[in-house]
Every structure is written in structure tokens, then in C-alpha cells.
Amino acid sequence: MTIAIPETKIRVAVVGTGPGGLAAIINLRKLPYVELSAFDQAKELREVGAGISINENTWRHLKLLGADEKLEQYTNRGDGSKVDGEQRNGITGELLARKYQKINPDAPPRSRIERYKLQRALLSQIPEDFIRLSKRLSKIEETAKGTTLTFEDRTTAGPFDLVIGADGLRSVVRQQSFPEHKLSYTGKVAYRTLIPQSAVAHIPHLPRASTFWHTKDTHVYTDFLDNGLFEIATRAFESDEEGNKVSWGHKVPREKVVHHYQGYCEAIRQVIATPDEWLEFAMFGGPRLESVISNGRIALLGDASHPLSGAFGSGAAFAFEDAYVLTKALEYTHSRGQPIGEALRLYDEVRSPHYKGLYAILNSFGKNAKEIEAISPPLELNELINETTRRNWTASNEWIYKYDVEQVTQVWKEYLDAQEAASGLSGLTLEKEKAIKEPTIPQIAIEA
Numbered sequence: 001m002t003i004a005i006p007e008t009k010i011r012v013a014v015v016g017t018g019p020g021g022l023a024a025i026i027n028l029r030k031l032p033y034v035e036l037s038a039f040d041q042a043k044e045l046r047e048v049g050a051g052i053s054i055n056e057n058t059w060r061h062l063k064l065l066g067a068d069e070k071l072e073q074y075t076n077r078g079d080g081s082k083v084d085g086e087q088r089n090g091i092t093g094e095l096l097a098r099k100y101q102k103i104n105p106d107a108p109p110r111s112r113i114e115r116y117k118l119q120r121a122l123l124s125q126i127p128e129d130f131i132r133l134s135k136r137l138s139k140i141e142e143t144a145k146g147t148t149l150t151f152e153d154r155t156t157a158g159p160f161d162l163v164i165g166a167d168g169l170r171s172v173v174r175q176q177s178f179p180e181h182k183l184s185y186t187g188k189v190a191y192r193t194l195i196p197q198s199a200v201a202h203i204p205h206l207p208r209a210s211t212f213w214h215t216k217d218t219h220v221y222t223d224f225l226d227n228g229l230f231e232i233a234t235r236a237f238e239s240d241e242e243g244n245k246v247s248w249g250h251k252v253p254r255e256k257v258v259h260h261y262q263g264y265c266e267a268i269r270q271v272i273a274t275p276d277e278w279l280e281f282a283m284f285g286g287p288r289l290e291s292v293i294s295n296g297r298i299a300l301l302g303d304a305s306h307p308l309s310g311a312f313g314s315g316a317a318f319a320f321e322d323a324y325v326l327t328k329a330l331e332y333t334h335s336r337g338q339p340i341g342e343a344l345r346l347y348d349e350v351r352s353p354h355y356k357g358l359y360a361i362l363n364s365f366g367k368n369a370k371e372i373e374a375i376s377p378p379l380e381l382n383e384l385i386n387e388t389t390r391r392n393w394t395a396s397n398e399w400i401y402k403y404d405v406e407q408v409t410q411v412w413k414e415y416l417d418a419q420e421a422a423s424g425l426s427g428l429t430l431e432k433e434k435a436i437k438e439p440t441i442p443q444i445a446i447e448a
């Protein structure tokens with residue numbers, strides 16, 4: 001008689017259930033050999049912070065995650081004639097660049113939706129009560145049997161073979177795994193709100209497209225959402241003392257906001273004066289981590305892995321890509337009987353170069369600013385704003401948005417072929433290395 005020996009499962013904990021953690025849960029639940037636990041500090045899962053852009057690459061992942069259909073109803077597929085995005089000088093209102101809605105028969109167009117709708121669509125793929133709430137991680141400990149987690153309520157969980165830190169920008173998993181890594185206040189806060197479109201209907205010259213209004217150091221983003229709401233998202237300077245006091249998504253009255261935008265054109269001054277109340281967010285960021293894994297048992301994912309402080313308008317998609325690649329890596333190593341540490345090494349080798357490329361783009365902004373300031377004779381303010389906007393926004397850096405699921409699969413295949421041929425560099429690494437060595441001026445969507 002043969003006795004079936006149950007396969008030992010891989011014990012995995014996901015800490016943090018924002019878009020990245022939810023995507024990891026959806027993907028990992030499909031692996032029968034994974035025993036999954038998930039924790040979030042929130043008492044209930046809800047999203048603050050107005051809208052989120054769903055770009056082409058994000059749609060592809062949403063489809064894989066089974067969350068696309070719930071969101072498609074909020075998008076309008078046009079015929080390609082709709083103006084989708086504009087860049088304007090915030091002082092003069094001058095139009096600097098315009099793009100039209102891109103029609104792709106396989107995916108909905110770029111859309112802007114409220115963040116809670118994205119969260120709801122992802123949550124619909126996860127059994128209710130699967131995520132353990134009110135579990136704020138405070139400590140990670142390594143034992144011979146695995147990694148254990150201690151929460152602020154003094155309960156513990158574990159041991160785990162793998163801990164996925166999907167706990168966002170201020171990740172405790174990152175702080176504990178990389179204690180030398182520090183976040184700092186960027187000197188800027190974001191103000192965001194959603195109001196009825198009727199409240200701004202009287203304001204002349206307000207484009208229907210999603211529009212960035214630039215000045216030298218700040219911008220205002222305006223957008224007519226498909227559901228009758230109007231979104232405003234801005235950046236403003238606040239002193240370190242003020243910025244450090246701001247909590248995430250803190251309500252502030254109109255008076256706290258309007259004085260920052262007095263130099264903008266009339267349409268924007270009127271827009272900013274309309275809402276009674278705003279949400280305020282202090283923007284923190286930190287240097288790039290050389291590696292997004294630690295100790296053979298910890299993987300960082302989403303904002304926890306790349307504290308970019310709001311860049312590229314695609315953070316949710318980056319988190320989805322992380323979750324996808326990490327799952328693929330686990331599948332691959334499990335099928336070969338390899339240890340978890342090997343899956344993490346593959347994950348890191350595929351994702352770290354991606355983040356290196358993103359940080360290189362941010363650095364190119366600084367370089368552009370220095371070059372423009374060095375122009376002789378110096379550019380007059382509006383010319384300076386226009387030139388900066390053109391350089392930062394008009395040339396292409398397509399690889400950010402081309403990193404779609406099919407390409408990831410292709411990249412993954414190439415990577416494994418390269419691994420197996422022991423040739424050293426993957427297709428993806430080569431592509432990113434090239435992008436880093438030969439930086440092009442990026443066309444990126446900075447977070448609104």
C-alpha cells in the first residue's frame with residue numbers, strides 16, 4: 001500500500017493589501033502549493049485620494065486579475081477623435097501638447113476612475129474575510145522555522161517561508177529589512193478632490209481632456225471623469241516643518257489651498273477656489289534600493305519596493321507587474337524543486353533593472369532643469385516653463401508602458417532561456433541597461 005505524503009506547502013504572508021497586495025493575493029491563490037495569509041493595518045479596506053489613471057498596461061493586468069470587466073463600465077470607448085490629454089502653461093493657459101484617445105480593440109482606453117472602484121474590482125476576486133484586518137505589522141523576526149510577524153496588537157503570525165512586503169511607501173517590512181534606507185519629505189504636498197462637474201460648468205476655457213497645468217515647480221491636474229465628477233489634483237510647496245506634520249489624506253479647508261495658486265491663470269484660480277474642502281498628502285520619497293529582496297525570505301512589492309514619491313502615473317501597474325513576476329518566479333522554481341531564495345533572486349533580477357530605469361528618468365528631469373537654467377541669455381519665465389514641459393513630456397520613453405503582460409511573458413521566457421544558457425544578461429536587463437546608458441527625454445505621466 002502506498003501512503004500519499006502531502007506535499008509541504010509554501011507558507012506565504014502578504015503584508016499590506018493596496019493594489020499590489022491584492023494582485024499578489026489573486027495570483028498566489030491560484031498556486032495550489034501555496035498556503036497564503038494576508039494582513040492589513042486598516043480596520044476596513046477603503047481608499048482615499050480621489051482618482052487613479054488606468055493606462056494601457058494597467059488594463060492588461062486587470063484582465064489577467066479578472067478585474068477588468070467590473071471597471072470597463074466606467075470607461076467610454078470613443079472613435080479616436082476625443083482629446084485625451086493636454087499639457088498647458090499654468091500661467092498663460094497656452095496649449096503645449098495634446099494627444100488623442102488611443103483606440104485599441106483589445107483593451108479599453110486610458111481612463112481615470114475613483115480609487116475605491118479599482119479596489120472594489122480587485123476585492124471581488126478574493127473571498128470575503130480572507131484578509132485579516134486591524135493587523136498593523138510592527139516587527140519581523142527570523143527563526144530557524146521561518147519568518148514570524150508581530151503586530152501592534154501584540155498578536156503574532158507565522159512562521160512563514162516567504163513574507164511579501166506590500167505595505168506601501170512607508171513600508172515597515174522595508175524599514176526592518178533595510179534599516180539604512182531612509183525616506184524624506186520632498187518639500188511638496190498634494191491637494192486632491194472630486195467635485196460635481198456642475199460646480200465648474202461656469203468657468204470658461206476649461207478643457208474637457210485630462211490636463212496638466214504647469215508652472216516652474218508645481219502643477220495642477222484637472223479632469224472631467226466619465227461619471228459626472230470633476231477631479232483636481234495639485235502639488236504645492238510646504239516647509240519641512242509643515243510637511244512633516246501632514247498626515248496622509250488629511251482634510252483641509254479651501255483657505256489652506258488657494259493661496260498656493262494665485263500665480264496661475266484665471267481659469268485655474270477659479271477652479272481652485274471652488275471646493276470647500278480638500279484632502280492633503282505630504283509627498284515622501286527615498287533613494288532606489290539596489291535589491292528588492294532580503295534574507296532569502298522577504299520580497300518587497302509595489303510602493304514598498306520603489307519609494308518614488310508619486311511618479312509616472314502608473315504605480316498600480318508597477319505593483320501588478322511585481323505581483324505577476326513574483327508569482328511566475330515561484331511557479332518556475334517550484335516546478336524545478338528549487339528553494340524560495342532562488343525564486344526571489346529571479347524576481348529581483350527581473351524587477352530591479354526596471355526600477356533602475358524609472359529612477360534614471362527622474363534623474364533626467366533634474367538634468368533637463370539644469371540645462372534649461374544654463375541657457376544663455378536666460379529664458380523668460382513662460383518660455384522656461386514651456387521648454388521644461390516640452391522636454392519632460394514630449395519625447396518617448398515607451399518601455400515603461402510597453403511592459404505589458406505579453407511582453408513580460410516574452411521577457412520572462414528570454415530571461416529563463418538566458419539563465420539556462422548561462423549567458424548572464426536577460427533580454428530585459430539588456431533593454432534597461434540600454435535605456436539607462438542612453439537616456440532619452442521621457443514622455444511620462446507624472447502622478448496627478
Ligand SMILES: Cc1cc2nc3c(=O)[nH]c(=O)nc-3n(C[C@H](O)[C@H](O)[C@H](O)COP(=O)(O)OP(=O)(O)OC[C@H]3O[C@@H](n4cnc5c(N)ncnc54)[C@H](O)[C@@H]3O)c2cc1C
Nearest residue numbers: 016018019020041052053137167168302303313314315316
Ligand atoms: C498622489 C498620488 C497619486 C497617484 N496617482 C496614481 C495614478 O494615477 N495611477 C497609478 O497607477 N498610480 C497612482 N499612484 C500610485 C499608486 O497609488 C501607488 O503606486 C499604489 O497605490 C501602490 O500600491 P501598493 O499596493 O504598493 O501600496 P498602497 O496602495 O500604499 O497600499 C499599502 C497597503 O499596506 C497597508 N499597510 C501599510 N503599513 C502597514 C503595516 N505596518 N501593517 C499592515 N499593513 C500596512 C496599508 O493600509 C495599505 O492597504 C498615485 C500615488 C500618489 C501618492
